[in-house]
Amino acid sequence: MRRFYTVAGVLLLLGLFSFIIPDGLIFSDLNPDIAQGVQDVDKVDLHDSETGFLSGAWAGVKQFVAYSGFANVTYKHLLMLLVGLLFIFLAIRYDYEPLLLIPIGVGILIGNIPFVQDAGLKLGIYEDGSVLNILYFGVTAGVYPPLIFLGLGAMTDFSSLMSNPKLMLLGAAAQVGIFLTFLGAMVLGFSPPEAGAIGIIGGADGPTAIFLSSKLANGVNMWNGETVSNLIGPIAIAAYSYMALVPIIQPPIMSLLTSKKERVIKMKPPRSVTRLEKILFPIIGLLLTAFISPSSLPLLGMLFFGNLLKESGVTRRLADTARNSMIDTVTILLGLTVGASTQADVFLTTDSIMIFGLGALSFMVATAGGITFAKVMNLFLPKDEKINPLVGAAGVSAVPDSARVVQNEGLKYDPTNHLLMHAMAPNVSGVIGSAVAAGILLSFLL
Amino acid sequence: MISIILLAALGKFSFIVAFVGYLVVFFALVLLVIIFTNIPKLYHIQIRKKLRRKGKYIDRPEGCCMAISGETNAAIGLALFLYFNELHDHENMVMTIDKVSRRYSPWSSKIYGLTNYNFNRK
Structure with a gap:
């Protein structure tokens, strides 16, 4: 609290x-x-x-x-x-x-x-040639997010998802937050590229949000002859703040949308996954998703590449570098430059406040979307394969926070019901879903 | 009524983007679900074929064998690990001393030790 x-x-x-x-x-x-x-x-x-x-x-x-x-x-x-x-x-x-x-x-x-602006000191992040500006290039050109995804892929174990593939649909359902927020932002008067960048906050995925906003709302690209505002800072800060707030935002929605009987549903323990399946997943996943949405290639390509490094078992050194030193280096640069991009004159605007409001809304809608879809799936599933609807809340990416929230909420109602492994499936599929959504928005709005 | 107002405010384009976008996300993940639901089945068919060819596979009626869940396996694994990890605490308490015979060397001689010098302590 x-x-x-x-x-x-x-x-x-x-x-x-x-x-x-x-x-x-x-x-x-x-x-x-x-x-x-x-x-x-x-x-x-x-x-x-x-x-x-x-x-x-x-x-x-x-x-x-x-x-x-x-x-x-x-x-x-x-x-x-x-x-x-x-x-x-x-x-x-x-x-x-x-x-x-x-x-x-x-x-x-x-x-x-504070310093004298336009004095040629080359200090500010928005001044061409300054050190911060050069580092910020990684954000504006969308270099850092794919590198983060590479490390993420090398860290993630997709076996929970492969053992029960139907849970992947929950990750897809939760992406409703992105598209409803997109519509909401349009109602509030944002231009379509700005609205798309704001909508992706609902994907609950920091790197994806930065990637899309750096392409759609970077203060350079045009829409109908008008320059689009630079919203990278507010969107990134909103995305990361709400990701950290997942333990506060999700539980009330989870208890509101589920009955006590549903919350104690015990799911079958996940089966063990063979090595071949683990190797096939990144290869098939990459080919399939990239063919469907080529715009999401920088993110998904790197995610699945990182995962193949991990699962192939023969590139241990590369996987170790990707998930440790490299992701740490990029996180430092990304965090620092995103923080520095919140220069007061760019950041403190009414647009930022609206973005924070829409971001909160999109997280709630995404959570509700995942839970509701799990309930719908239960209508069609046999009795012994029912899904605990709490797991649907993990469909918003926010890896692994939302899965952890599901585990804690499940334990509250039944201390023997461990939902973490089940929740990881929609959680990681949410990452794939939000990256695909980012690719689609990019292809429509750029 | 609300949808008409929204449609008027937003225009057709926004709805198309939202609807098609959501549909594509679903489509991509549904395809992955279909593929990864069927891969294990294909894989098992392949393994069964191989084993049958080698004469090692016996068709068993469903439900005849004990199915052990992953959680149970994990518990068994942990129990075994802890058991073997703690084994060294139950060693027998008999101590043996191996007598090592060495040839004489002035380097290890006690009589040439530093403590045997007769220092003048006054």
């Missing part, structure tokens, strides 16, 4: 500030002397022999002050710095997704240090 209050508090704070603080209310407005100082220093030539030592030194000090963060700070910067610090605090104090929140939190700090 504490986790819910803290994150909800952050989001509320962001919302309130973006509504309360009008654009352009900056510190230098309140202190015109400093603002004037930035103008004046350019006029004083420090190399001029006519300039006296003292006046030259004074001009130098003024120049230094004008370029410092104190002279350029705005309320929005301070707010974002506060959010960054809070992310770091939550990660360290409550061990709350530390692998993501520490890089993102530090990224927010780095991205929101």
